[in-house]
Amino acid sequence: MKAVALQIGGNFNFTSSAGADDLFMAQVEVDGATKLALGDGVNTVDIEESTFVGTVNLTTGKGDDTITISTDTNIPGSILKAMCSSTWESGPTR
DSSP, X not given: OOOOSEEESXXXXXXXXXXXXXXXXXXXXXXXXXXXXXXSSOEEEEEESOEXXXXXXXXXXXXXXXXXXXXXXXXXXXXXXXXXXXXXXXXOOO
């Protein structure tokens, strides 16, 4: 069983504006839908050891973005929707 540092009993929304943004989530459980909306700029999203029960919608704007989702993160089925122009790589987390 994974340790959970933060449990969100419903939906989770994160919105940022233009500019460089960093979003780090570790040991988080979201029981509802998750919406992560990052604006234009060089953005970094790092999700580790987390569980998402509902849909995950991740959007980014213009800029070179880095998105890392560790292999120990649980996103059931193919409910991750990523709408960005990023290069996806899989591998060990940093």
